[in-house]
Amino acid sequence: MTRIGVLGTGMVGTTLASRFVELGHEVVMGSRTADNEAANAWAAGQGAGAGAGTFADAARHGEVVVNATAGAASLAALAAAGTDNLAGKVLIDVANPIAGYGPPVVLDPAGDDSLAERIQREFPGTRVVKALNTMTAAVMVRPESLPGQHDAFLAGDDPSAKASVQSLLVEMGWPAGCVRDVGGITAARGLEMYLVLWLSLATSLGRYDFNIRVVG
Numbered sequence: 001m002t003r004i005g006v007l008g009t010g011m012v013g014t015t016l017a018s019r020f021v022e023l024g025h026e027v028v029m030g031s032r033t034a035d036n037e038a039a040n041a042w043a044a045g046q047g048a049g050a051g052a053g054t055f056a057d058a059a060r061h062g063e064v065v066v067n068a069t070a071g072a073a074s075l076a077a078l079a080a081a082g083t084d085n086l087a088g089k090v091l092i093d094v095a096n097p098i099a100g101y102g103p104p105v106v107l108d109p110a111g112d113d114s115l116a117e118r119i120q121r122e123f124p125g126t127r128v129v130k131a132l133n134t135m136t137a138a139v140m141v142r143p144e145s146l147p148g149q150h151d152a153f154l155a156g157d158d159p160s161a162k163a164s165v166q167s168l169l170v171e172m173g174w175p176a177g178c179v180r181d182v183g184g185i186t187a188a189r190g191l192e193m194y195l196v197l198w199l200s201l202a203t204s205l206g207r208y209d210f211n212i213r214v215v216g
């Protein structure tokens with residue numbers, strides 16, 4: 001059992017938090033206010049192993065913390081979570097830095113920086129791992145919902161943090177060989193900029209339930 005703080009009450013936060021509870025972890029979902037309706041409704045629907053509170057409550061609770069907040073607000077949400085509450089923790093950064101939905105979508109930062117790097121710079125005592133931002137929430141937690149093998153990616157500077165995230169992904173059903181370490185935290189640039197292609201694919205397919213498979 002791992003204590004997990006999930007920052008974010010949207011589709012990604014609730015989908016990941018529910019799956020973590022299902023797998024036997026103790027989860028606190030955090031939001032800007034302790035009386036957030038979505039977070040409290042989520043916790044009430046889960047029973048034991050689930051709670052709700054502020055971003056700070058969730059970060060304090062978690063040995064692992066998930067950033068599932070809107071990318072443009074992630075630094076503010078993490079500041080509210082608190083540097084001390086995040087110190088030494090593994091932070092799984094699932095967010096995409098969407099500055100405008102367009103179309104075409106606008107990312108900020110992009111190119112020579114990434115949200116994950118900004119978070120790592122702002123919270124140097126936190127072990128940031130970019131992961132799972134390259135697929136829709138339902139696929140993150142149930143990779144078997146798509147046919148065949150397909151891939152998830154990890155980027156971060158701390159090998160043991162990446163190993164912890166890999167273990168959580170394997171628990172969720174990802175074959176270990178499909179969890180690909182693409183390098184240090186700067187590799188998050190590619191994972192975040194992939195959103196541009198992901199959105200084009202979603203438009204052309206007319207659905208979100210797809211993923212990438214690396215071949216060759």
Ligand SMILES: NC(=O)c1ccc[n+]([C@@H]2O[C@H](COP(=O)([O-])OP(=O)(O)OC[C@H]3O[C@@H](n4cnc5c(N)ncnc54)[C@H](OP(=O)(O)O)[C@@H]3O)[C@@H](O)[C@H]2O)c1
Nearest residue numbers: 008009010011012031032068069070071073095096136137
């Ligand atoms: N949707 C997907 O399938 C998908 C897939 C991959 C990655 N992502 C990324 O995952 C993240 C979460 O996506 P989502 O659709 O679940 O939720 P979202 O609507 O993008 O974000 C919701 C969360 O952001 C927080 N938030 C919004 N504005 C804020 C502000 N000004 N200050 C502090 N916090 C603020 C909200 O706080 P409150 O709870 O207090 O309202 C809420 O918890 C995003 O970065 C998204 O790009 C999404």
